[in-house]
Amino acid sequence: MYWDIAEKELKKIKITSNGKNELVSVNTNSDTLECVGVGTDAAVFRFINNQKYAYKVFSDDKVDKIKLESAVYLKLGHSEYYPEFFGNGSNFLVISHEEGITLYDCLLKGIHIPKKIINDVDNARKHAFEKGLNPRDIHLKNIIFNEGRAKIIDVSEYMKPGNDKRWEYLKEGYHEYYHLIDGKALPHWIIETVRKWYNQSHSESFKVQDFVKELALLFRIKGSNFHNTLNSQG
Numbered sequence: 001m002y003w004d005i006a007e008k009e010l011k012k013i014k015i016t017s018n019g020k021n022e023l024v025s026v027n028t029n030s031d032t033l034e035c036v037g038v039g040t041d042a043a044v045f046r047f048i049n050n051q052k053y054a055y056k057v058f059s060d061d062k063v064d065k066i067k068l069e070s071a072v073y074l075k076l077g078h079s080e081y082y083p084e085f086f087g088n089g090s091n092f093l094v095i096s097h098e099e100g101i102t103l104y105d106c107l108l109k110g111i112h113i114p115k116k117i118i119n120d121v122d123n124a125r126k127h128a129f130e131k132g133l134n135p136r137d138i139h140l141k142n143i144i145f146n147e148g149r150a151k152i153i154d155v156s157e158y159m160k161p162g163n164d165k166r167w168e169y170l171k172e173g174y175h176e177y178y179h180l181i182d183g184k185a186l187p188h189w190i191i192e193t194v195r196k197w198y199n200q201s202h203s204e205s206f207k208v209q210d211f212v213k214e215l216a217l218l219f220r221i222k223g224s225n226f227h228n229t230l231n232s233q234g
Helices: 002-010 066-078 103-109 115-128 166-181 187-202 208-222 226-233
Strands: 013-016 025-028 033-038 042-047 050-056 086-090 090-098 141-146 149-152
Touching: 002 050, 002 149, 013 042, 013 050, 025 033, 033 103, 050 066, 066 086, 090 226, 103 141, 115 141, 115 149, 115 166
Parallel strands: none
Antiparallel strands: 013 025, 033 042, 042 050, 050 090, 086 090, 141 149
């Protein structure tokens, strides 16, 4: 298999974790690999001359997650809503590389997110539940939007119990408030503020309406002239 040959090149990569909810650090001296994504446990690479496969390389203290994540993909089987799973090495997983843009970047660039994307994620979650999994940790950075369809590219927490309600809050926010910003490029600080506030909150007490009020207050305090910015882009 191609990734067996690739393992030698992958050993040139060093991934270091930086604590809870912080992105890993990437150190590489490979000229043939490019980093296409960074998470809190691993970073994803592809070969410049062979873009069929994506290699999710884990930090040394998170390699125990490889077996769990492999088991998730095997349970999911073939699905139009998830990457295809090919195998794993000592510190990496091999899945299909999925073209597209994350919903996070859609908000940054003002790219329209159609309702079909919401339906696709709901169907992806339904498929996972039917396979005995618990689809959670679904957020803007692990939903890929390509040619009008959605695909979830991170299943690392599907073996964990409980409902973090991330998707429920995102869907509620989409239905209630997305029309206000549809097609408008959001400043990076706004999206990061949302992410950090949610991570610091307790999901069972989190309310989208209250959060929006707090965010609106923050706009006024910062004097961001947010509404004028949106109007000028419209």
